[in-house]
Amino acid sequence: MNHDLGEFLRTRRARVRPDDVGLPGGGRRRVPGLRREELALLAGVSVDYYMRLEQGRTPSVSDAVLDAVARVLKLDETERAHLRNLVRPRAPRKHVPQRIRPGLRRLLDLMEHTPAFVLGRRTDVLAWNALADALYNFGELTPDMFNAARHTFLDPDARRFYRDWPTVAADTVAVLRLDAGRHPDDPELAALIGELSMKDETFRTLWAQHAVLEKTHGSKLFRHPVVGDLDLDYEMLALPGDPDVNLAVYTAKAGSPSEERLRLLASWAASVDA
Numbered sequence: 213m214n215h216d217l218g219e220f221l222r223t224r225r226a227r228v229r230p231d232d233v234g235l236p237g238g239g240r241r242r243v244p245g246l247r248r249e250e251l252a253l254l255a256g257v258s259v260d261y262y263m264r265l266e267q268g269r270t271p272s273v274s275d276a277v278l279d280a281v282a283r284v285l286k287l288d289e290t291e292r293a294h295l296r297n298l299v300r301p302r303a304p305r306k307h308v309p310q311r312i313r314p315g316l317r318r319l320l321d322l323m324e325h326t327p328a329f330v331l332g333r334r335t336d337v338l339a340w341n342a343l344a345d346a347l348y349n350f351g352e353l354t355p356d357m358f359n360a361a362r363h364t365f366l367d368p369d370a371r372r373f374y375r376d377w378p379t380v381a382a383d384t385v386a387v388l389r390l391d392a393g394r395h396p397d398d399p400e401l402a403a404l405i406g407e408l409s410m411k412d413e414t415f416r417t418l419w420a421q422h423a424v425l426e427k428t429h430g431s432k433l434f435r436h437p438v439v440g441d442l443d444l445d446y447e448m449l450a451l452p453g454d455p456d457v458n459l460a461v462y463t464a465k466a467g468s469p470s471e472e473r474l475r476l477l478a479s480w481a482a483s484v485d486a
Contacts, residue, residue: 214299217266218267225247228285230250232286233284251281251284251285255280257277257281262281265281271299271300302395307399310457327340327344328343328460329459335391337359342482343478361387374434375435383427386424386425390424395456428448430445432446432462439480442477443468445465446460447460
């Protein structure tokens with residue numbers, strides 16, 4: 213039985229109210245959201261078939277059925293892709309360490325005025341430039357030692373460093389959950405999830421919600437110990453030819469206090485390195 217598939221569908225059912233899909237919402241309900249038989253009716257499948265789908269016992273389920281279930285559950289594109297990954301997991305394969313091309317490292321070094329780093333699977337930070345180091349204080353850590361999820365939940369300074377820590381925490385877990393659907397046989401990812409689940413209650417709570425997120429762009433609010441508050445926008449740029457690798461680039465709005473503080477941060481970093 214595919215436990216993750218069943219829990220994902222159950223949590224998605226729980227967030228859809230009957231009146232959202234044209235069903236009467238009266239009567240007592242033991243659990244919130246749609247019942248299995250209601251979802252099956254709306255998706256055009258039998259209750260028995262849907263129950264077998266939720267239990268992971270329909271390996272040959274058609275795209276039409278998955279699309280119908282996704283439509284009833286009002287899944288977004290990321291959730292639809294996650295559902296397909298759970299229903300049709302990839303064949304087991306050997307996972308090898310991710311490598312960064314020399315050209316990409318040179319590109320990072322050329323980006324002197326903006327923090328930039330390379331993010332791989334499991335939220336591993338694989339490489340960074342000097343200004344990203346000054347922002348996050350990667351310091352002398354080797355690439356395989358810094359993990360953004362571990363930093364978010366286990367670093368005692370993270371809750372102060374991220375001014376909107378609850379949002380960062382929720383987004384981080386949703387990214388990890390999406391990664392787990394893409395790589396269900398990754399032992400290092402399983403070990404990371406186990407470590408965070410044992411050590412942090414908030415992580416356990418968020419992990420049980422089965423939210424998924426594809427990080428493409430957004431903003432983050434930092435409180436840097438040297439230059440103060442920074443409001444930065446970011447873009448996550450997928451790299452052709454490098455699956456599961458993204459270039460993260462942070463910028464500040466022109467003329468904003470954060471832009472000036474980024475300049476101060478760059479000057480401070482240069483003086484420390486001198």
